[in-house]
Amino acid sequence: MAAGVRCGIKKSGKSDLGLIVCPTGAKAAAVFTTNTITSAAVKVSKEHIKSANISAVVVNSGNANTCTGQVGIKNAIKMCSETAKQIEEDPHSVLVASTGVIGKQLPIKKIVTGISKAAAKLSTSSKAGLDFAKAIMTTDTKPKQAFRRIEISGKDVTIAGATKGAGMIAPNMATTLCFITTDVAISKPLLGRVLKAAIGNSLNKLTVDGHQSTNDTTIILASGLAGNRPITSQCPRYKRFAKALAEVCDDLVRQMALDAEGATRMFRVMVRGASTKADAAKAARAVADYPLVKCAVHGGDPNWGRIICAVGSAGVKLNPNKLSCKLGDITVFKNGTAKKFDAKKASKVVSQTEHTITVDLGVGNISDFCYGCDLSAEYVKINAEYHT
Amino acid sequence: MAAGVRCGIKKSGKSDLGLIVCPTGAKAAAVFTTNTITSAAVKVSKEHIKSANISAVVVNSGNANTCTGQVGIKNAIKMCSETAKQIEEDPHSVLVASTGVIGKQLPIKKIVTGISKAAAKLSTSSKAGLDFAKAIMTTDTKPKQAFRRIEISGKDVTIAGATKGAGMIAPNMATTLCFITTDVAISKPLLGRVLKAAIGNSLNKLTVDGHQSTNDTTIILASGLAGNRPITSQCPRYKRFAKALAEVCDDLVRQMALDAEGATRMFRVMVRGASTKADAAKAARAVADYPLVKCAVHGGDPNWGRIICAVGSAGVKLNPNKLSCKLGDITVFKNGTAKKFDAKKASKVVSQTEHTITVDLGVGNISDFCYGCDLSAEYVKINAEYHT
Numbered sequence: 001m002a003a004g005v006r007c008g009i010k011k012s013g014k015s016d017l018g019l020i021v022c023p024t025g026a027k028a029a030a031v032f033t034t035n036t037i038t039s040a041a042v043k044v045s046k047e048h049i050k051s052a053n054i055s056a057v058v059v060n061s062g063n064a065n066t067c068t069g070q071v072g073i074k075n076a077i078k079m080c081s082e083t084a085k086q087i088e089e090d091p092h093s094v095l096v097a098s099t100g101v102i103g104k105q106l107p108i109k110k111i112v113t114g115i116s117k118a119a120a121k122l123s124t125s126s127k128a129g130l131d132f133a134k135a136i137m138t139t140d141t142k143p144k145q146a147f148r149r150i151e152i153s154g155k156d157v158t159i160a161g162a163t164k165g166a167g168m169i170a171p172n173m174a175t176t177l178c179f180i181t182t183d184v185a186i187s188k189p190l191l192g193r194v195l196k197a198a199i200g201n202s203l204n205k206l207t208v209d210g211h212q213s214t215n216d217t218t219i220i221l222a223s224g225l226a227g228n229r230p231i232t233s234q235c236p237r238y239k240r241f242a243k244a245l246a247e248v249c250d251d252l253v254r255q256m257a258l259d260a261e262g263a264t265r266m267f268r269v270m271v272r273g274a275s276t277k278a279d280a281a282k283a284a285r286a287v288a289d290y291p292l293v294k295c296a297v298h299g300g301d302p303n304w305g306r307i308i309c310a311v312g313s314a315g316v317k318l319n320p321n322k323l324s325c326k327l328g329d330i331t332v333f334k335n336g337t338a339k340k341f342d343a344k345k346a347s348k349v350v351s352q353t354e355h356t357i358t359v360d361l362g363v364g365n366i367s368d369f370c371y372g373c374d375l376s377a378e379y380v381k382i383n384a385e386y387h388t
Numbered sequence: 389m390a391a392g393v394r395c396g397i398k399k400s401g402k403s404d405l406g407l408i409v410c411p412t413g414a415k416a417a418a419v420f421t422t423n424t425i426t427s428a429a430v431k432v433s434k435e436h437i438k439s440a441n442i443s444a445v446v447v448n449s450g451n452a453n454t455c456t457g458q459v460g461i462k463n464a465i466k467m468c469s470e471t472a473k474q475i476e477e478d479p480h481s482v483l484v485a486s487t488g489v490i491g492k493q494l495p496i497k498k499i500v501t502g503i504s505k506a507a508a509k510l511s512t513s514s515k516a517g518l519d520f521a522k523a524i525m526t527t528d529t530k531p532k533q534a535f536r537r538i539e540i541s542g543k544d545v546t547i548a549g550a551t552k553g554a555g556m557i558a559p560n561m562a563t564t565l566c567f568i569t570t571d572v573a574i575s576k577p578l579l580g581r582v583l584k585a586a587i588g589n590s591l592n593k594l595t596v597d598g599h600q601s602t603n604d605t606t607i608i609l610a611s612g613l614a615g616n617r618p619i620t621s622q623c624p625r626y627k628r629f630a631k632a633l634a635e636v637c638d639d640l641v642r643q644m645a646l647d648a649e650g651a652t653r654m655f656r657v658m659v660r661g662a663s664t665k666a667d668a669a670k671a672a673r674a675v676a677d678y679p680l681v682k683c684a685v686h687g688g689d690p691n692w693g694r695i696i697c698a699v700g701s702a703g704v705k706l707n708p709n710k711l712s713c714k715l716g717d718i719t720v721f722k723n724g725t726a727k728k729f730d731a732k733k734a735s736k737v738v739s740q741t742e743h744t745i746t747v748d749l750g751v752g753n754i755s756d757f758c759y760g761c762d763l764s765a766e767y768v769k770i771n772a773e774y775h776t
Binding site: 067295298306313338380384 | 421422423456489597680687696697699706711721725726765
């Protein structure tokens with residue numbers, strides 16, 4: 001069951017409190033930011049996730065509850081205990097997440113009122129799911145949800161996810177706030193493993209502006225209500241579930257990229273021919289993070305020189321005489337030398353809603369990728385005007 | 389002697405070829421980019437700098453001569469040999485530098501004509517120095533020059549520098565193109581050492597967009613014509629010269645920061661209380677490179693939460709309970725907790741042409757700094773429209 005309401009944290013009057021409740025209790029797994037400075041919500045959820053059963057997740061937007069000291073911790077605990085009271089469960093079975101401005105105390109009275117309001121509106125309807133997705137938004141222009149339905153041992157299993165963008169996004173352990181619910185029956189250790197794998201190739205691969213936030217949290221709740229034969233090993237059923245979960249996460253991450261602050265298009269950097277996975281990832285990230293590449297994509301400009309510049313300064317092993325680059329299917333640079341290409345066609349490729357930049361380092365056969373989005377004047381406008 | 393002329397590389401009709409000549413020969417030192425992919429000019433100059441005496445430096449803008457293969461190398465050598473012919477010197481005594489778009493062959497015929505044109509205009513006048521500074525510009529809006537005059541063993545010693553901005557700028561070994569001439573008498577090893585020290589605290593400390601280019605080159609020529617007692621050890625005379633050279637470099641780097649692509653103001657990030665120099669530098673750079681900090685500075689917004697977020701995700705050792713932050717003299721965050729401050733006053737600080745952000749990591753007594761500039765919509769405009 002889900003709900004999303006307005007409790008009054010945001011001045012804009014938009015909804016800012018979301019609730020997910022699993023009345024029968026759920027197995028849960030989570031991945032948190034690796035930023036040294038973390039939100040009070042992250043600190044509290046890191047404790048509560050140890051509980052065998054999780055009954056609810058409460059989320060506020062409009063305030064990150066970060067750098068707020070002991071008062072912040074008390075408020076995060078209060079959010080859990082108030083939610084627990086509403087649904088008559090143990091406070092330790094409630095997880096909490098926050099997103100928004102750093103360094104301000106939560107308006108906890110408003111939030112307490114909001115929690116009871118949300119609890120009264122809990123529903124399994126798709127409208128309630130959408131309300132939740134809307135309530136966790138910050139500078140997002142639209143809510144982000146994804147669904148998959150698969151069959152496992154003759155039972156219908158559903159996976160539903162909601163996430164928010166749209167800035168302070170970088171790959172590393174976790175990105176932004178993301179909540180996934182499923183009715184699959186699965187053991188807790190495998191739930192943790194399958195979550196890590198799915199976000200490793202999706203949420204962890206998107207960079208918008210190169211720093212992970214202090215609040216990044218991804219939570220998955222599995223109720224087991226589908227009634228499938230429980231997944232307790234990495235069997236074919238596990239693989240089917242893992243694939244569907246990966247699709248949900250990939251769907252969400254693409255929505256995030258295209259709704260990133262000021263973004264008009266996204267791209268995928270595929271690095272091949274690396275001698276290590278770390279080098280491939282580092283080179284891909286260097287290209288996706290490079291403002292000059294992001295601006296060129298914004299302008300629909302096949303400016304591959306900036307891609308090569310980023311790869312060259314990434315500090316990875318490469319062979320300058322074998323280094324190659326493609327924009328979509330168009331080879332623009334091969335074995336260290338510029339290739340003649342149709343600039344109009346290349347510009348069309350770069351101007352698509354999504355295109356792939358392929359770089360071959362020429363020193364091995366290992367590959368990795370990264371998602372990025374363009375950098376627009378709108379990004380600057382949003383972030384110069386988003387005042388503290 | 390210097391000159392700057394138009395040879396026709398740039399479509400804009402602006403000057404694009406610069407020449408510095410030291411008829412008596414000069415001791416020289418240089419620092420080059422550490423990007424794995426380097427310009428043909430860098431490759432050739434790395435060889436020629438080994439010569440005992442350097443007689444000239446020839447520089448073109450509008451074309452980087454990078455990713456241009458063997459033809460590019462031949463063209464860079466041709467630039468040296470043509471310059472040598474004009475001044476009747478050995479081609480190996482000529483250094484070459486290029487800046488501009490990557491992946492296109494130089495229009496070498498135009499450049500050869502330009503070299504003879506520049507040689508005919510060589511002069512010691514300040515106008516000639518300014519012409520040179522103009523000829524090396526890319527997206528700079530103004531030429532960048534700095535001068536200092538000091539006395540060493542009773543003789544007047546002059547240091548003059550010219551540099552170009554304005555994008556693809558990041559600290560690491562060298563930044564952009566920078567040319568410094570002096571008449572001081574000094575040994576070659578000490579000239580190399582004093583150059584490294586000076587740029588270590590100036591050019592190497594500025595980040596505009598996080599990647600060093602493929603062409604970064606800083607060259608210093610010392611003619612010895614001042615007639616001072618030659619500097620051959622790290623004596624007080626060396627220190628006096630080092631201080632003046634550092635001032636010239638700091639002057640140039642501030643001009644670069646304020647004329648960075650789209651920049652309207654600059655800032656200095658001072659990290660204190662680190663346990664290592666590397667950590668201090670890394671944290672300072674993480675703040676100065678962070679688009680969200682750069683946007684906040686652009687908006688005159690004392691958004692210190694973004695500073696803390698960048699420091700926290702920099703991967704450096706810090707104590708969250710001792711972490712502190714100041715904007716100018718205003719403490720906004722102390723021992724891990726937000727401080728009340730006058731937002732209007734803080735906004736005034738951030739809106740200055742230059743302000744200092746101080747971060748204390750709370751784990752040691754080592755410090756380092758980094759220069760950055762704001763990120764404006766104009767940066768995006770310049771770089772989305774600068775077409776290949």
